[in-house]
Amino acid sequence: MSGMSAFAKICSGCLRFKSALPSRLRQIQRECPNSKRLLSYMQPGQMNVKPLEGIKILDLTRVLAGPFASMILGDLGAEVIKVERPGSGDDTRAWGPPFVGTESAYFLSVNRNKKSIAVNLKDPKGVKVILELAAVCDVLMENYIPGKLGEMGLGYEDVQTLAPHLVYCSITGYGQAGPMSQRAGYDSIACAVSGLMHITGPEDGDPVRPGVAMTDLATGLYTHGAIMAGLLQRQKTGKGLHIDCNLLSSQVACLTHIAANYLNGGKEARRWGTAHESIVPYQAFKTQDGYIIVAAGNNHQFVKVCKILNLQNLAEDPKYKTNNLRVQNRRELLKILSERFSEKKTAEWLQMFEGTGVPYGPINSIQQVFSDPQVIHNDLIMEMNHPSAGKIAVPGPAVRFGDFKTTNPKPPPLTGQHTVEILKHNLGYTDDYIKELLKAGTVTQNEVH
Numbered sequence: 001m002s003g004m005s006a007f008a009k010i011c012s013g014c015l016r017f018k019s020a021l022p023s024r025l026r027q028i029q030r031e032c033p034n035s036k037r038l039l040s041y042m043q044p045g046q047m048n049v050k051p052l053e054g055i056k057i058l059d060l061t062r063v064l065a066g067p068f069a070s071m072i073l074g075d076l077g078a079e080v081i082k083v084e085r086p087g088s089g090d091d092t093r094a095w096g097p098p099f100v101g102t103e104s105a106y107f108l109s110v111n112r113n114k115k116s117i118a119v120n121l122k123d124p125k126g127v128k129v130i131l132e133l134a135a136v137c138d139v140l141m142e143n144y145i146p147g148k149l150g151e152m153g154l155g156y157e158d159v160q161t162l163a164p165h166l167v168y169c170s171i172t173g174y175g176q177a178g179p180m181s182q183r184a185g186y187d188s189i190a191c192a193v194s195g196l197m198h199i200t201g202p203e204d205g206d207p208v209r210p211g212v213a214m215t216d217l218a219t220g221l222y223t224h225g226a227i228m229a230g231l232l233q234r235q236k237t238g239k240g241l242h243i244d245c246n247l248l249s250s251q252v253a254c255l256t257h258i259a260a261n262y263l264n265g266g267k268e269a270r271r272w273g274t275a276h277e278s279i280v281p282y283q284a285f286k287t288q289d290g291y292i293i294v295a296a297g298n299n300h301q302f303v304k305v306c307k308i309l310n311l312q313n314l315a316e317d318p319k320y321k322t323n324n325l326r327v328q329n330r331r332e333l334l335k336i337l338s339e340r341f342s343e344k345k346t347a348e349w350l351q352m353f354e355g356t357g358v359p360y361g362p363i364n365s366i367q368q369v370f371s372d373p374q375v376i377h378n379d380l381i382m383e384m385n386h387p388s389a390g391k392i393a394v395p396g397p398a399v400r401f402g403d404f405k406t407t408n409p410k411p412p413p414l415t416g417q418h419t420v421e422i423l424k425h426n427l428g429y430t431d432d433y434i435k436e437l438l439k440a441g442t443v444t445q446n447e448v449h
Contacts, residue, residue: 049075068220074113089415111412119418190247
């Protein structure tokens with residue numbers, strides 16, 4: 001029980017608070033000594049309490065999928081302990097330029113709200129540190145090739161013996177078993193193998209990798225949700241469990257209707273550029289000075305598009321009366337629309353589409369994205385002061401909650417910035433033993449100046 005958080009220790013009887021009427025609360029409070037603690041967690045808006053406060057996460061992941069997931073969990077209030085190699089740390093610390101001071105912008109983008117401990121996992125004493133941290137944490141995340149941590153004595157079976165309450169989440173390229181399980185997982189490879197790259201790119205061009213590592217990011221989102229589900233499952237059973245997340249499965253699951261088209265209709269997919277296979281018009285059109293995306297998802301919207309473009313004759317043409325007909329006569333229709341869109345500048349078209357109910361928008365540069373009034377209104381730029389890089393800005397959380405705010409973020413840590421703090425406060429190590437570990441190189445501490 002020593003590793004279980006306050007949330008996990010609350011007895012199941014206290015869950016009656018969730019549905020109790022106000023007149024019953026005092027009676028339940030008298031019956032159960034833990035009920036006051038649960039009630040404090042449940043007061044709406046009380047002191048900006050976040051849903052994962054009290055949850056401790058031991059994060060052995062590197063690069064993007066795992067760190068992205070643990071950052072979201074940190075935004076939700078979890079204490080995230082990031083385990084890094086002494087010296088070099090997470091691989092993405094070297095992924096630049098650009099660098100902000102000595103820190104790569106890549107690393108800064110996905111590692112806020114974490115503490116860093118630098119531990120040598122090749123040292124048996126370093127392995128002992130990880131095992132002891134696992135015992136006082138709720139979740140362990142790792143993204144090693146299957147079997148690698150087992151060789152170190154840190155596999156699920158090893159840790160489960162010491163910490164049966166632990167939610168142990170593995171992230172790999174292809175899964176824990178199978179013919180590809182021993183391959184290293186990289187976004188671009190999984191993007192290709194999963195079919196995403198096959199359907200991405202110009203209609204008559206080569207396959208294209210998406211501009212950001214969408215397979216990694218999708219896996220991070222699946223991982224974050226799976227860990228939340230694992231914590232709920234533990235609340236029901238009192239036991240931890242193993243979670244298997246991988247890049248290939250995440251991306252194949254995200255093929256959605258493309259996969260269903262093949263599985264149910266035998267229809268092989270192809271690349272469509274910005275266009276949609278089943279809806280016309282639904283794509284980017286070149287203007288005098290840029291591009292505009294227009295999506296007519298139904299016949300009513302198509303009529304409106306024709307009216308805006310002063311091409312009402314198209315709406316009345318029998319060849320374009322329904323979406324099915326528009327798909328069949330795609331090339332002829334798109335040629336007419338493209339010629340019309342090329343006659344004005346993007347800003348003019350945006351003004352003409354405003355308020356019509358037709359989905360539309362410009363293709364923004366990144367500079368334009370962060371100048372967009374809606375992006376600014378949604379508070380998607382998160383600023384913080386980094387110990388060595390100074391003031392930095394990163395994309396903020398995508399989701400907002402009514403009863404708490406994801407404000408006052410902690411900046412991404414330096415490698416080993418919190419080593420001594422974690423060993424002392426989380427494990428109760430003495431100063432003398434910490435000095436011994438530092439001297440032996442089992443752990444390292446990065447001093448913040």
